[in-house]
Amino acid sequence: MTTDPPPGLTRFNTSSDSAARAALHEVCASTAWGSALLAHRPYATTDALLAASDTATAELTADALAAAMAGHPPIGRPKPGDPTSAREQRGMAGASDELRAELLDxxxxxxxxxxxxxxxxxxxxxxxxxxxxxxxxxxxxxxxxRAVVRTELGKINRIRLTRLVHAGE
Incomplete structure:
Protein backbone atom coordinates (compact mmCIF):
# COMPACT_ATOMS: atom_id res chain seq x y z
CA MET A 1 0.00 0.00 0.00
CA THR A 2 1.37 3.40 -1.01
CA THR A 3 0.55 6.46 1.02
CA ASP A 4 0.53 9.87 -0.56
CA PRO A 5 2.86 12.49 0.86
CA PRO A 6 1.28 15.12 3.09
CA PRO A 7 -0.20 18.07 1.16
CA GLY A 8 2.39 20.45 2.60
CA LEU A 9 5.25 18.29 1.36
CA THR A 10 3.73 18.20 -2.13
CA ARG A 11 3.34 21.99 -1.99
CA PHE A 12 6.93 22.39 -0.85
CA ASN A 13 8.24 20.04 -3.55
CA THR A 14 6.34 21.77 -6.35
CA SER A 15 6.62 25.40 -5.27
CA SER A 16 9.00 27.80 -6.97
CA ASP A 17 12.54 28.03 -5.60
CA SER A 18 11.81 31.48 -4.21
CA ALA A 19 8.62 30.34 -2.45
CA ALA A 20 10.34 27.23 -1.05
CA ARG A 21 13.33 29.32 0.06
CA ALA A 22 10.97 31.73 1.87
CA ALA A 23 9.22 28.82 3.61
CA LEU A 24 12.56 27.35 4.66
CA HIS A 25 13.72 30.74 5.95
CA GLU A 26 10.73 30.70 8.30
CA VAL A 27 12.01 27.38 9.61
CA CYS A 28 15.70 28.34 9.89
CA ALA A 29 17.42 31.66 9.20
CA SER A 30 20.55 30.00 7.76
CA THR A 31 20.62 30.41 3.98
CA ALA A 32 23.19 27.58 3.78
CA TRP A 33 20.74 25.23 5.50
CA GLY A 34 17.91 26.32 3.22
CA SER A 35 20.05 25.94 0.09
CA ALA A 36 21.04 22.43 1.14
CA LEU A 37 17.39 21.42 1.50
CA LEU A 38 16.41 23.06 -1.78
CA ALA A 39 19.16 21.17 -3.61
CA HIS A 40 17.54 17.81 -2.83
CA ARG A 41 13.93 18.52 -3.80
CA PRO A 42 11.65 16.73 -4.39
CA TYR A 43 11.39 14.70 -1.22
CA ALA A 44 9.47 11.43 -1.37
CA THR A 45 8.59 11.48 2.33
CA THR A 46 8.62 13.71 5.36
CA ASP A 47 11.30 11.45 6.83
CA ALA A 48 13.53 12.12 3.81
CA LEU A 49 13.10 15.87 4.30
CA LEU A 50 13.87 15.57 8.02
CA ALA A 51 16.97 13.48 7.28
CA ALA A 52 18.17 16.12 4.82
CA SER A 53 17.60 18.76 7.50
CA ASP A 54 19.63 16.76 10.01
CA THR A 55 22.49 16.45 7.54
CA ALA A 56 22.37 20.14 6.62
CA THR A 57 22.31 21.16 10.29
CA ALA A 58 25.29 18.91 11.08
CA GLU A 59 27.25 20.45 8.20
CA LEU A 60 26.63 24.12 9.06
CA THR A 61 29.80 26.18 9.29
CA ALA A 62 30.32 28.39 12.33
CA ASP A 63 29.06 31.41 10.35
CA ALA A 64 25.99 29.55 9.08
CA LEU A 65 25.23 28.32 12.60
CA ALA A 66 25.50 31.92 13.85
CA ALA A 67 23.08 33.02 11.12
CA ALA A 68 20.63 30.31 12.18
CA MET A 69 20.81 31.37 15.82
CA ALA A 70 20.34 35.03 14.91
CA GLY A 71 16.84 34.13 13.74
CA HIS A 72 15.76 33.08 17.22
CA PRO A 73 14.54 35.46 19.92
CA PRO A 74 15.75 35.12 23.50
CA ILE A 75 13.81 32.72 25.71
CA GLY A 76 11.08 34.62 27.52
CA ARG A 77 10.91 37.31 24.85
CA PRO A 78 9.26 35.91 21.71
CA LYS A 79 9.17 38.20 18.70
CA PRO A 80 6.06 40.41 18.85
CA GLY A 81 3.50 39.23 16.33
CA ASP A 82 5.41 36.00 15.63
CA PRO A 83 3.07 33.06 16.29
CA THR A 84 5.89 30.53 15.84
CA SER A 85 8.12 31.88 18.62
CA ALA A 86 5.07 32.50 20.84
CA ARG A 87 3.89 28.89 20.32
CA GLU A 88 7.35 27.45 20.92
CA GLN A 89 7.86 29.50 24.09
CA ARG A 90 4.39 28.75 25.46
CA GLY A 91 6.03 27.36 28.61
CA MET A 92 6.87 30.94 29.59
CA ALA A 93 3.26 32.14 29.26
CA GLY A 94 2.40 31.72 32.94
CA ALA A 95 5.87 32.42 34.30
CA SER A 96 6.13 34.67 37.33
CA ASP A 97 7.78 38.07 37.12
CA GLU A 98 10.62 36.66 39.23
CA LEU A 99 11.23 33.79 36.81
CA ARG A 100 11.11 36.15 33.83
CA ALA A 101 13.63 38.49 35.50
CA GLU A 102 15.91 35.58 36.41
CA LEU A 103 15.75 34.21 32.87
CA LEU A 104 16.53 37.64 31.44
CA ASP A 105 19.61 37.88 33.66
CA ARG A 146 28.32 24.69 19.99
CA ALA A 147 27.54 20.97 19.93
CA VAL A 148 24.51 21.44 22.20
CA VAL A 149 23.28 24.41 20.14
CA ARG A 150 23.56 22.38 16.94
CA THR A 151 21.50 19.57 18.51
CA GLU A 152 18.86 22.00 19.77
CA LEU A 153 18.70 23.73 16.37
CA GLY A 154 18.19 20.34 14.73
CA LYS A 155 15.24 19.62 17.05
CA ILE A 156 13.68 23.02 16.33
CA ASN A 157 14.13 22.61 12.57
CA ARG A 158 12.50 19.16 12.68
CA ILE A 159 9.47 20.48 14.58
CA ARG A 160 9.07 23.42 12.23
CA LEU A 161 9.51 21.33 9.08
CA THR A 162 6.94 18.82 10.34
CA ARG A 163 4.48 21.68 10.88
CA LEU A 164 5.27 22.98 7.39
CA VAL A 165 4.57 19.69 5.63
CA HIS A 166 1.44 18.98 7.66
CA ALA A 167 -0.03 22.48 7.29
CA GLY A 168 -3.57 22.46 6.00
CA GLU A 169 -4.37 18.90 7.06
Whole structure:
Protein backbone atom coordinates (compact mmCIF):
# COMPACT_ATOMS: atom_id res chain seq x y z
CA MET A 1 0.00 0.00 0.00
CA THR A 2 1.37 3.40 -1.01
CA THR A 3 0.55 6.46 1.02
CA ASP A 4 0.53 9.87 -0.56
CA PRO A 5 2.86 12.49 0.86
CA PRO A 6 1.28 15.12 3.09
CA PRO A 7 -0.20 18.07 1.16
CA GLY A 8 2.39 20.45 2.60
CA LEU A 9 5.25 18.29 1.36
CA THR A 10 3.73 18.20 -2.13
CA ARG A 11 3.34 21.99 -1.99
CA PHE A 12 6.93 22.39 -0.85
CA ASN A 13 8.24 20.04 -3.55
CA THR A 14 6.34 21.77 -6.35
CA SER A 15 6.62 25.40 -5.27
CA SER A 16 9.00 27.80 -6.97
CA ASP A 17 12.54 28.03 -5.60
CA SER A 18 11.81 31.48 -4.21
CA ALA A 19 8.62 30.34 -2.45
CA ALA A 20 10.34 27.23 -1.05
CA ARG A 21 13.33 29.32 0.06
CA ALA A 22 10.97 31.73 1.87
CA ALA A 23 9.22 28.82 3.61
CA LEU A 24 12.56 27.35 4.66
CA HIS A 25 13.72 30.74 5.95
CA GLU A 26 10.73 30.70 8.30
CA VAL A 27 12.01 27.38 9.61
CA CYS A 28 15.70 28.34 9.89
CA ALA A 29 17.42 31.66 9.20
CA SER A 30 20.55 30.00 7.76
CA THR A 31 20.62 30.41 3.98
CA ALA A 32 23.19 27.58 3.78
CA TRP A 33 20.74 25.23 5.50
CA GLY A 34 17.91 26.32 3.22
CA SER A 35 20.05 25.94 0.09
CA ALA A 36 21.04 22.43 1.14
CA LEU A 37 17.39 21.42 1.50
CA LEU A 38 16.41 23.06 -1.78
CA ALA A 39 19.16 21.17 -3.61
CA HIS A 40 17.54 17.81 -2.83
CA ARG A 41 13.93 18.52 -3.80
CA PRO A 42 11.65 16.73 -4.39
CA TYR A 43 11.39 14.70 -1.22
CA ALA A 44 9.47 11.43 -1.37
CA THR A 45 8.59 11.48 2.33
CA THR A 46 8.62 13.71 5.36
CA ASP A 47 11.30 11.45 6.83
CA ALA A 48 13.53 12.12 3.81
CA LEU A 49 13.10 15.87 4.30
CA LEU A 50 13.87 15.57 8.02
CA ALA A 51 16.97 13.48 7.28
CA ALA A 52 18.17 16.12 4.82
CA SER A 53 17.60 18.76 7.50
CA ASP A 54 19.63 16.76 10.01
CA THR A 55 22.49 16.45 7.54
CA ALA A 56 22.37 20.14 6.62
CA THR A 57 22.31 21.16 10.29
CA ALA A 58 25.29 18.91 11.08
CA GLU A 59 27.25 20.45 8.20
CA LEU A 60 26.63 24.12 9.06
CA THR A 61 29.80 26.18 9.29
CA ALA A 62 30.32 28.39 12.33
CA ASP A 63 29.06 31.41 10.35
CA ALA A 64 25.99 29.55 9.08
CA LEU A 65 25.23 28.32 12.60
CA ALA A 66 25.50 31.92 13.85
CA ALA A 67 23.08 33.02 11.12
CA ALA A 68 20.63 30.31 12.18
CA MET A 69 20.81 31.37 15.82
CA ALA A 70 20.34 35.03 14.91
CA GLY A 71 16.84 34.13 13.74
CA HIS A 72 15.76 33.08 17.22
CA PRO A 73 14.54 35.46 19.92
CA PRO A 74 15.75 35.12 23.50
CA ILE A 75 13.81 32.72 25.71
CA GLY A 76 11.08 34.62 27.52
CA ARG A 77 10.91 37.31 24.85
CA PRO A 78 9.26 35.91 21.71
CA LYS A 79 9.17 38.20 18.70
CA PRO A 80 6.06 40.41 18.85
CA GLY A 81 3.50 39.23 16.33
CA ASP A 82 5.41 36.00 15.63
CA PRO A 83 3.07 33.06 16.29
CA THR A 84 5.89 30.53 15.84
CA SER A 85 8.12 31.88 18.62
CA ALA A 86 5.07 32.50 20.84
CA ARG A 87 3.89 28.89 20.32
CA GLU A 88 7.35 27.45 20.92
CA GLN A 89 7.86 29.50 24.09
CA ARG A 90 4.39 28.75 25.46
CA GLY A 91 6.03 27.36 28.61
CA MET A 92 6.87 30.94 29.59
CA ALA A 93 3.26 32.14 29.26
CA GLY A 94 2.40 31.72 32.94
CA ALA A 95 5.87 32.42 34.30
CA SER A 96 6.13 34.67 37.33
CA ASP A 97 7.78 38.07 37.12
CA GLU A 98 10.62 36.66 39.23
CA LEU A 99 11.23 33.79 36.81
CA ARG A 100 11.11 36.15 33.83
CA ALA A 101 13.63 38.49 35.50
CA GLU A 102 15.91 35.58 36.41
CA LEU A 103 15.75 34.21 32.87
CA LEU A 104 16.53 37.64 31.44
CA ASP A 105 19.61 37.88 33.66
CA UNK A 106 20.69 34.36 32.70
CA UNK A 107 20.11 35.08 28.99
CA UNK A 108 22.32 38.17 29.22
CA UNK A 109 25.05 36.28 31.08
CA UNK A 110 24.88 33.48 28.51
CA UNK A 111 25.14 35.97 25.63
CA UNK A 112 28.11 37.64 27.31
CA UNK A 113 29.83 34.27 27.69
CA UNK A 114 29.09 32.77 24.26
CA UNK A 115 28.30 35.76 22.05
CA UNK A 116 24.90 34.53 20.90
CA UNK A 117 21.37 33.92 22.06
CA UNK A 118 20.66 30.93 24.32
CA UNK A 119 19.11 28.42 21.94
CA UNK A 120 16.94 25.61 23.23
CA UNK A 121 14.10 23.63 21.76
CA UNK A 122 11.50 25.25 24.01
CA UNK A 123 8.52 23.27 22.71
CA UNK A 124 6.94 21.41 25.61
CA UNK A 125 9.29 22.87 28.23
CA UNK A 126 8.27 24.90 31.24
CA UNK A 127 9.87 28.20 32.14
CA UNK A 128 11.61 26.49 35.04
CA UNK A 129 13.03 23.78 32.75
CA UNK A 130 14.40 26.42 30.38
CA UNK A 131 15.91 28.38 33.29
CA UNK A 132 17.51 25.22 34.64
CA UNK A 133 18.94 24.41 31.20
CA UNK A 134 20.61 27.81 30.83
CA UNK A 135 22.00 27.51 34.35
CA UNK A 136 23.64 24.20 33.42
CA UNK A 137 24.74 25.14 29.92
CA UNK A 138 26.39 28.41 30.91
CA UNK A 139 29.11 26.24 32.46
CA UNK A 140 29.87 24.51 29.15
CA UNK A 141 33.02 25.20 27.20
CA UNK A 142 32.42 27.02 23.90
CA UNK A 143 33.03 23.75 22.02
CA UNK A 144 30.55 21.84 24.17
CA UNK A 145 28.00 24.59 23.79
CA ARG A 146 28.32 24.69 19.99
CA ALA A 147 27.54 20.97 19.93
CA VAL A 148 24.51 21.44 22.20
CA VAL A 149 23.28 24.41 20.14
CA ARG A 150 23.56 22.38 16.94
CA THR A 151 21.50 19.57 18.51
CA GLU A 152 18.86 22.00 19.77
CA LEU A 153 18.70 23.73 16.37
CA GLY A 154 18.19 20.34 14.73
CA LYS A 155 15.24 19.62 17.05
CA ILE A 156 13.68 23.02 16.33
CA ASN A 157 14.13 22.61 12.57
CA ARG A 158 12.50 19.16 12.68
CA ILE A 159 9.47 20.48 14.58
CA ARG A 160 9.07 23.42 12.23
CA LEU A 161 9.51 21.33 9.08
CA THR A 162 6.94 18.82 10.34
CA ARG A 163 4.48 21.68 10.88
CA LEU A 164 5.27 22.98 7.39
CA VAL A 165 4.57 19.69 5.63
CA HIS A 166 1.44 18.98 7.66
CA ALA A 167 -0.03 22.48 7.29
CA GLY A 168 -3.57 22.46 6.00
CA GLU A 169 -4.37 18.90 7.06
Missing amino acids: LNLAYQDRFGHVFLICATGRTGEQMRDAVRIRIGNSPEQE
